[in-house]
Each structure stands twice: as C-alpha cells, then as structure tokens.
Amino acid sequence: xxxFQRQVRVIASRDLTRERRTGEVLWVTLPFGAIALLLVPLAxxxxxxxxxxxxxxxxxxxxxxxxxxxxxxxxxxxxxxQRDQLALTGLDPAAVYVGKATASFLFLLVFQAALGxxxxxxxxxxxxxxxxxxxxxxxxxxxxxxxxxxxxxxxATGRNAAALVPLLVAPLSIPLLIGATQSLEALELGRSSLxxxxxxxxxxxxxxxxxxxxxxxxxxxx
Amino acid sequence: MNATEHMTxxxxxxxxxxxxxxxxxxxxxxxxTVGPDAVQGQLSRIMYVHVPSAWLAYLAxxxxxxxxxxxxxxxxxxxxxxxxxxxxxxxxxxALALGLGMIWAKPTWGVWWTWDxxxxxxxxxxxxxxxxxxLRRTTDDLHARAQxxxxxxVLAVIQxxxxxxxxxxxxxxxxxxxxxxxxxxxxxxxxxxxxxIAVVAFTVMYTAMMFKRIELARLEDELLVSEQTADSPVAxxxxxxxxxxxxxx
Numbered sequence: 001x002x003x004f005q006r007q008v009r010v011i012a013s014r015d016l017t018r019e020r021r022t023g024e025v026l027w028v029t030l031p032f033g034a035i036a037l038l039l040v041p042l043a044x045x046x047x048x049x050x051x052x053x054x055x056x057x058x059x060x061x062x063x064x065x066x067x068x069x070x071x072x073x074x075x076x077x078x079x080x081x082q083r084d085q086l087a088l089t090g091l092d093p094a095a096v097y098v099g100k101a102t103a104s105f106l107f108l109l110v111f112q113a114a115l116g117x118x119x120x121x122x123x124x125x126x127x128x129x130x131x132x133x134x135x136x137x138x139x140x141x142x143x144x145x146x147x148x149x150x151x152x153x154x155x156a157t158g159r160n161a162a163a164l165v166p167l168l169v170a171p172l173s174i175p176l177l178i179g180a181t182q183s184l185e186a187l188e189l190g191r192s193s194l195x196x197x198x199x200x201x202x203x204x205x206x207x208x209x210x211x212x213x214x215x216x217x218x219x220x221x222x
Numbered sequence: 223m224n225a226t227e228h229m230t231x232x233x234x235x236x237x238x239x240x241x242x243x244x245x246x247x248x249x250x251x252x253x254x255t256v257g258p259d260a261v262q263g264q265l266s267r268i269m270y271v272h273v274p275s276a277w278l279a280y281l282a283x284x285x286x287x288x289x290x291x292x293x294x295x296x297x298x299x300x301x302x303x304x305x306x307x308x309x310x311x312x313x314x315x316x317a318l319a320l321g322l323g324m325i326w327a328k329p330t331w332g333v334w335w336t337w338d339x340x341x342x343x344x345x346x347x348x349x350x351x352x353x354x355x356x357l358r359r360t361t362d363d364l365h366a367r368a369q370x371x372x373x374x375x376v377l378a379v380i381q382x383x384x385x386x387x388x389x390x391x392x393x394x395x396x397x398x399x400x401x402x403x404x405x406x407x408x409x410x411x412x413x414x415x416x417x418x419i420a421v422v423a424f425t426v427m428y429t430a431m432m433f434k435r436i437e438l439a440r441l442e443d444e445l446l447v448s449e450q451t452a453d454s455p456v457a458x459x460x461x462x463x464x465x466x467x468x469x470x471x
Contacts, residue, residue, distance in 0.1 A: 150377075154370045158360025168353040168374065171346045175384070206380075214373045217294065221366040 011099025025107045033066040034118045055123030071104045071148020072165045093215035104145035112137050129187040136180045139200040143176040146207035153218045175203045238430035245427035249420045256416040268326045274424035275319035282312030290375030302368035307435035316348045339388040340396035347381040
C-alpha cells in the first residue's frame with residue numbers, strides 16, 4: 001500500500017503531464033484571460049486614471065471567472081470509464097481529490113502570476129504589499145483549486161456538467177474574492193489585513209475538509 | 223404497461239392549500255390594519271412581506287442543510303426530498319425578498335439596485351441555490367442525485383450567516399438587523415406585533431408548502447423509478463428455450 005502523499009503526487013503528476021501534452025492552461029485559458037483584460041478598456045473607455053483604479057479589482061474578477069475553468073478542467077474532462085478505472089486502482093479517493101487540487105493549485109499560481117503581469121502592463125497598476133500579495137495569491141489559488149475540484153466531483157459526469165460547475169463555483173468563491181480585494185485595499189488604507197487573510201484561511205481549510213470528507217461518498221455514486 | 227400504474231394511489235391532501243390561504247390572508251389583513259410608518263408612509267407595508275420572506279429563506283436553507291446532513295448519515299431518500307422541497311421554497315422566497323426589496327428601494331433610495339453587501343450577497347445566495355436545483359437535474363439516479371446535492375446542500379448554507387451578518391461586518395445602505403440582534407428591539411409596538419404575526423404566518427405557510435412539496439417529490443421519485451423499470455425485462459425473460467432439430471422429446 002503506497003502512502004497518502006505518494007498517491008497525491010501520482011495524481012498531481014498525472015495532471016501536470018496531461019497539461020504538458022495539451023497546454024490547455026498555458027495556451028488556451030491564459031490567453032483567454034489576457035484577452036478579457038484587453039477587452040474591458042475597449043468597452044468602458046481608455047481613461048488611464050480610471051483604468052489604474054479598477055485594474056486590481058478587474059484582475060481578481062478575471063482570476064475568479066477564468067480560474068474556475070482551470071480548477072474544473074481535469075475532472076470534467078474525465079470520462080466515466082476513466083473515473084471507474086481510477087476507482088479500481090484502489091487509490092484513496094481523498095488522495096485523488098488532494099492530488100487533483102494540488103495540480104490545479106500550481107496551474108492557478110502560474111495563471112495569477114502571468115495575468116498579474118498583464119494587468120500591471122495594461123492598466124499601469126502599481127502593486128503594493130509585497131508580503132501580502134504572495135499570501136493572497138497562494139490562498140486564492142488554494143481555495144479555487146479545492147472548490148473547483150470539489151464542485152467538479154459533485155457534478156461528475158452528469159448532464160450539463162461543464163456548464164453547471166462554473167455556476168456552482170463562481171458564487172461559492174465569493175469569500176475568496178472579497179478576502180483578496182479587501183485585504184489589499186485595507187493595506188492601501190493603512191489598516192490591518194489580518195481579518196481578511198484569516199477569512200481566506202478559514203475558507204481554504206473548510207473547503208479542504210469538505211473535499212476530503214466527501215471524496216469517498218462521491219466516488220461511490222460514480 | 224403504463225409507467226404511472228406503478229405509483230401508489232394515495233389521495234392528495236388538500237389541507238396545506240387551506241393553511242396557505244389562511245396564512246396569506248392573516249398576513250394581508252395584519253399588514254393592512256396597522257397604520258403607515260411615520261417616515262415611509264404606505265411603502266412600509268412592503269416590509270410585512272419582505273422581512274418574513276427573508277426569514278423564510280434563512281429557515282428554508284437551514285432546513286436544507288439539516289436534511290442534507292441527515293441524508294448523508296441515514297441514506298434515506300425521505301431526507302433528500304425534504305432537502306429539495308425546502309431549497310425550492312427558499313429560492314422562491316429569496317426571489318420574493320429581492321424583488322420586493324427592489325420595489326421598496328426605487329422610491330426610497332432612488333435606484334432599483336445598489337451595490338450593498340446585503341443585497342449582493344442575497345443575490346449570490348439565490349444563485350447558489352439555483353445551482354443546487356440545477357445540480358439535481360444532472361442525473362436520474364435517485365441516490366447519486368441525493369448524495370451529490372446533499373454535499374452541496376451542507377456547503378451552501380455558509381451563505382446564510384454571510385448574508386445575515388453582512389450589515390454588521392460592512393457599512394451598508396441596508397439597515398442592520400432589527401429583530402435578530404442581541405440588543406433590545408427598538409421598534410414601534412404595533413409595527414413589531416404586525417411583523418411578528420407576518421413572520422409566524424409565513425412560517426406556517428412554509429410548513430404547509432413543505433408538506434405539499436414533499437408529497438410531490440415522492441410522486442416524482444415514484445414516477446421516475448417506474449419509468450426506468452417499466453420497459454426493463456424481468457431477469458431471465460430473455461432466456462428462450464433452444465430449438466431442437468427434429469423437434470419433440
């Protein structure tokens with residue numbers, strides 16, 4: 001019997017290998033997110049001070065909406081036969097969940113970093129809080145990855161799965177969006193960001209517990 | 223065989239309709255009897271439906287969470303039916319609370335919608351439970367459907383405290399809690415009594431709706447099962463006696 005950590009590594013490396021072959025995150029979702037950041041000024045006007053003001057919020061909105069696509073991609077692209085085969089390998093369902101979420105977490109970190117650069121360039125945003133920004137990036141990526149993997153597991157291979165998962169994930173990711181935007185705003189206003197960071201940590205922990213606990217029952221339902 | 227022939231032939235109860243009508247009438251009479259608010263005038267009567275609707279949304283989603291947790295524990299489909307019945311009622315009353323809030327907001331605040339924390343989070347809660355109802359349409363397997371939606375039903379309830387405490391955590395246009403708060407209630411007695419009557423009437427209405435919706439959910443489940451099994455051959459039905467050359471024994 002291989003250890004839990006080893007099982008997590010196996011699943012995560014499977015998803016990373018799949019990404020290396022298909023390039024879905026790097027060559028499809030990331031350019032799509034960058035296009036969204038490019039389209040907004042064309043729609044609302046190119047007033048530079050206004051764009052500088054809305055840039056950070058827009059960045060987080062794009063991360064949330066397009067990040068959903070990243071966090072659900074592995075699970076929703078799996079066929080029923082692949083899921084059955086994975087179940088028959090005897091891997092711990094919780095390890096499968098954590099493994100998939102780990103891969104998504106890594107993809108989302110890269111996604112955020114790349115879009116962050118695009119936002120700085122296009123919107124002339126000057127990032128503040130060099131200690132807080134990485135913490136926020138990590139918590140948002142972890143939260144979205146856990147939530148997306150859980151939601152994709154809930155919907156599984158049911159009807160309208162690909163369309164339904166974003167509907168479930170987007171509203172439930174609100175604590176992450178609020179935490180990310182408010183913590184950075186608090187820092188800018190000279191207030192403590194601790195409460196917002198704590199809210200994100202609690203959200204991430206709650207999602208991790210929910211995902212691990214529900215992994216086996218969800219696998220049993222097929 | 224007709225699929226519906228499998229279904230139990232129990233008479234549909236009519237008392238929930240009567241209870242719903244009485245509860246609606248009580249709310250209407252109470253809200254029309256009390257005098258108008260000194261500042262808001264007749265517009266304040268909307269509150270006698272808006273506030274109970276918001277309360278019912280909390281209650282309904284709380285019940286959905288409890289019933290979902292009970293399903294995960296007991297694996298009894300009756301709990302799943304209670305969860306979905308409550309979620310549907312909750313969605314209807316959340317929509318009602320939002321709609322009436324907007325009607326009240328236009329003459330009061332000058333806009334139909336404002337980016338207030340309470341309003342925005344209530345709208346998000348509405349979409350979360352719409353997602354819950356949509357999730358139930360993804361599969362016809364009763365236990366798979368119940369299992370998946372039960373997990374979401376437990377998770378989604380986090381929205382309720384977020385909505386309720388949003389007016390405390392953020393400085394919002396929406397007024398802070400008037401009744402569900404630790405401090406003494408600062409409200410005119412007549413208005414408070416009317417509000418309590420409306421909340422009680424709506425709670426009774428919710429109970430009657432739950433009864434009716436659970437009954438309907440049971441019939442839906444029975445119909446689904448009968449449709450799935452109606453055309454299925456009985457085990458062994460496909461086995462045909464092999465033809466023997468030359469016939470006869």
